[in-house]
Amino acid sequence: MTKLFCLLLLSTSLLLPSISRAQFGPPPGGGPPGGFGGQDDRRKKEFTGLTDDTPKGNAKIAGLLTDSTTGKPVEYATIALLNAQTGKPIDGTTTDAKGRFTLPKLAPGTYRLQYSFIGYTTRESQPIKLDRNTDLALGTVILAPDERTLNEVNVTGQKALIEEKVDRLVFNADKDLTSKGGDASDVLRRVPLLSVDLDGNVSLRGSSNIRVLINNKPSTIVAASVADALKQLPADMIKTVEVITSPSAKYDAEGAGGIINIVTKKNTLHGLTLNIDAGAGIRGSNLGLNGSYRQGKLGISLGGFGRAMYNRASSSLEQTTLTGDRPTRTSQSATAFDKPLFGQYTLGIDYDLAKNQSLTANIRYGTRNFVQEQQQRTNTFVENQLLNTTNRFVDRRDLSNTVDVNVDYIRTFRPQQEWTISTQYSRTNLTNNFYADLLTRTDSLMGRQRNVNGNVNQETTFQTDYQTPIRRNQLLEFGAKAIIRQVSSEYQYLVASGSSESFVTDPTNPSGSLNYQQMIQAGYVSYTYVTKNKYTFKVGTRYEHTGITARTGESTTNPTTTLAIPDYSNLVPSINVSKSLKGSTTLKAAYNRRIQRPGLQQLNPNVNAANPQNITVGNPTLRPELTDNAELALSTTIRKLYVNASVFGRLTNNAISQVRLPSDTLAGAIITTFQNIGVQRTVGGNVFFNIGITAKWSVNGGLDGYYMYLQGTTPGADGRSVTISNTGVSIGGRLMTQLQLSKGWNVQGFSFFRGPMPQLQGQMGSMYMYSVGVRKDVANKRGSIGLAAENFAGRGVQMRTTLQSPQLAQVSIMRLYNQNVKVTFTYRIGKMSFEPPRRKKSVNNDDIKSGEDR
Known part of the structure; x- marks a missing residue:
């Protein structure tokens, strides 16, 4: 696979000069790439379908084609001269490097001009009548990118x-x-x-x-x-x-x-600017400063943002486990106070090396300081007899710092033809500790416990991509990529008796480590084809090879066990088809195969017993899951109403999911870990709409639902593995409205709900949220002042989760007291002259499963 990756890189670098000169470079006599100048009439006829019988005269048409969003010339677009009555092509040409075009030697008659290029909406002119000796200068003709804005009825010019x-x-x-x-x-x-x-x-x-x-x-x-x-x-x-x-x-x-x-938000401002964002509320406050400078070829941006929160929460837990023939029941209540503090700082530089070459570099540093103080009271019953009562005061600390550095180079030959090289280095240091005071029934301190867990996740990525149009209705893309990933974890448990600060290693929870290295090599090819009858086909395939080395032990310097995780290779195809129907209706169909690799928290073997009745531990032997996806979607606009509806199906093998097991050592406790459970099938659909009731009042919302079937194995009542399955339906929706009033006033309302979600051993409960907000523009729209409130009625949001298997039953309720009222303020200082956005390319690593599986 290493040879394949090197060959792809080498072929890209060797092909570029020859492709650029032979296929797309100007011919010896000047003129646009592709040979559609005066030097190659044969290729022009071949491209446009013209023959030597095309009528000739001495009339002439000339003009300039530009992009509607950037105002820049559209290079090498196709200009077809059509018979106004039959619609058949009579003559044609392409625009040059400055977007200009000329059609000389035209016979008298009535014609239409058709302007087209891949990535843009095809446009036709009104009938043009030419007489003998006519020299018609059309001036600037605007061509729009091929995309649809849903809120087209918003005549105020604001984005939907x-x-x-x-x-x-x-x-x-x-x-x-x-x-x-x-x-x-x-x-x-x-x-x-x-x-x-x-x-x-x-x-x-x-x-x-x-x-x-x-x-x-x-x-x-x-x-x-x-x-x-x-x-x-x-x-x-x-x-x-x-x-x-x-x-x-x-x-x-x-x-x-x-x-x-x-x-x-990327700054395309020219000059020196400073943006201030601030907010204060009863549950959180924030402050941000972002500055930018751009002059000539150089652009620099520097920003910092901090956010503090202070929020109460509570939870209750009722669970029953079966050990032998004796059921153990646990009842727990807990109150918590969350005090997270977040910071993010960025530095970005971009420089235009030449008209068609640019270099960008970005550094992002983020910090996370999440502290939670929780009081737990737990009663344990065996056969309805109280076994014991425990009190714990837990101080959880989730701390992290992240550095992302990327350098990207892009070379543009002409619209849609470009070569990019992207690199990135990313590293996160994550500390996941907790400190627990063990209390008696009368809240006297009887002992202490500490879990110290340090993790590092590091990635280095190299990537190169090339894309080029083929004629005017096809696009070819190919590239190669390598990701080197290293994950490590060091963990240990310490205990102290009474109020002593002298901690020793806990013999019941041994220390350990994980060293996990992953090397991914990939290559892909993708082809897009647009037909005359408005079908668009985008097909491609990607090959990925993953090599894994993993070790566990008492320390990273003295590993004791090498995990037998085999390397694997996957070929993943994708097919996307769309058809433009009458009016503004579009029908889409798609199929693809995807891979899901386990994430850091799913791999981490540290036993997290911050709540000893609900313990979590990762599984470093997890294998990837494979999913086949298919979907069918229809979108249409009916006057002021836009509607999009779709149905989908998903089949996952070797699915990674949370699995709950009774603890062998602690009565009534449940251990949550991750396993490749087996099969997961999902079918569903969704519909959403957007309507402009007036030019300044819009409403949008949607409804989605799905049916899921899950099948896997879990220990039975006798300890042997048994196959279990679960099914369920989940429905959710949202509704939002926005209203623009006079004198810079804006009002918005939002609501959201989600029904219960099926899991292998039960279901996650439903939840809802809602908010309203108002904002007033000030200082000639340089700033704004706003007021917003969310979940302001009742006692916050509650979510109820139930679990059931042959060995356990659990009901947990989580309450978040997140009623919030906040005041926001923004202000912008500096020169506000905008430039067209620069074309950028960057690394995309889409290959890790998230830490939670909900």
Whole structure:
């Protein structure tokens, strides 16, 4: 496989000069690539379908073709001269490197001009009548990118809240008022197709096996835990959220359910600017400063953001375990106070090496300091007789720091033809400790316990990609990639008697370590073809080889056990087909295969007994799961209403899932671990809409649901493994409205609910959230002041989870007292002259399963 990867890299570098000169470079006599100048009439006729019988004259048409979004010339687009009555081509040409085109020697008659290029919407002109000696200068003709904006009725010129593009759904988070001052999980709750629980764990169409990228790049903190990463990313920095349900072969094969790409606000300002974002609320406060400087070829941006939270929570637990013939029942109540503190700092530099070459570099440093103080009271009963009562005061500390560094180079030959080299280094240091005071019934200190667990997740990535159009209706993409990943964990338990600070190693919980190394080599090819009758086909395949070396032991310097985890190779195809029907209706169908590799927290063998009745431990021998996905979607616009409806099916083999087992050493305790359970089948559908009631009032919402079947093995009442299965239906929905008032006032309301979700051994409970917000623009729209409230009625949000198997039964209730009222403030200082966005490329590692499986 190493040879294959080297050959792909070598072939890319060797092909580029020859392809650029032979296929796309200007011919000796000048003129545009492809030979459509005066030097090669034969190829021009071959391309346009013209013959030597084409009528000639002395009339002439000339013009300039530009991009509607950037204003830049559209190079080498096709210009066809059509008979106005029959629609058949009469003549044709292509635009040059400056977007100009000329059609000389035209016979008198009535014609239409057709402008087309891959990636753009084909446009036809009104009838043009030519007489003898006519010299017609059309001036500038604008060509729009091939994408659909859902809220086309919004005549105020503001971007729609939801957009649908060729391969993804885009949620414009900067139009959302109520999430300001929150984090990324608050934003994702508003995105169609997504569901986010109280802990911030994300699922797409019922699957938590997804990949989350930030600015098209992975991060090791996301690999460690998606929920933790979302809490670290402030909502105010998010520009858009892209949901890709059927990724092409260009994306890594990871993410069975799909890919979520969070795009942060990128500054395209020219000059010197400073943005201030601040907020204060009864549950959290935030402060952010972001500055940028751009002059000529150089752009620099520097930013910092901090967020503090203070929130109460409570939980209750009722569980029964069966050891032999004696049932043990546990009743627990707990109160907690969360005090998380997050920080994020970024530095970005981009430089234009030449007109068609650019270099970008970014450094991101993030910190997470999550402290939770929890009081636990637990009663244990055997055959309804009280066995004991324990009190614990637990201080949990989840601390991390993350560094992401990437350097990217892009060379553009012409529109849609480009070569990129991307590199990235990412490292997360994660500390997952807890300190527990063991108390008597009268709250006297009788002992202490500590769990010290340090983890490191490190990735180095090299990637190269090349894409080129073939004629005017085809696109070829291919590339190669290598990811070197290293995961390590050191853990130990310490105990002390009474109030002593002299800790010794706990003999009942031995120390240990994990060294896990992964090498992924991949190559892909993807082909897009657009037919004359408005079919679009995008097919491709990706080959990935994964090599694994894993060791466990008492220390990293003296490993004692090598885990027998075999290498594996996978060929993952993808097919996407779309058809434009009458009006603005589009029908799409897709199939792909995806891989799901286990994540850091699923691999980590540390026994986390912060709650001794509900212990968690990872499984370093987990194998990847394979998923086949299929979907069918229909979207249409009916006057002011946009509707998108889809159905999907998903079949997963070797599925990674949470499994609960009774503890062998502690009466009434349950151990949660991860296993490859077997089979998971899901079928479902979703529908969402967006309607502009007036030019300044819009409403959007949606409903989604799915049916899931799970099958796996678990210990039976006699201790032997038995096959169990579970089925269930889950339904969720959301509704949002936005209203623009006069004098800079804006109002927004949002509501969300999710029904129970089936699991192998039970179901996760339902939940809901709602919020309202108002914002006033000030200082000629340089700043704004806002007020928002969420879950302001009642006592916060509650989620009830039930588990059932031959050996255990559990009911847990989690309550989050998250009624919140917050004030937000933003202000912008500096020169506000905008530039077109620069073309960028970056690494995408889409190959790690999140730390939670909900």
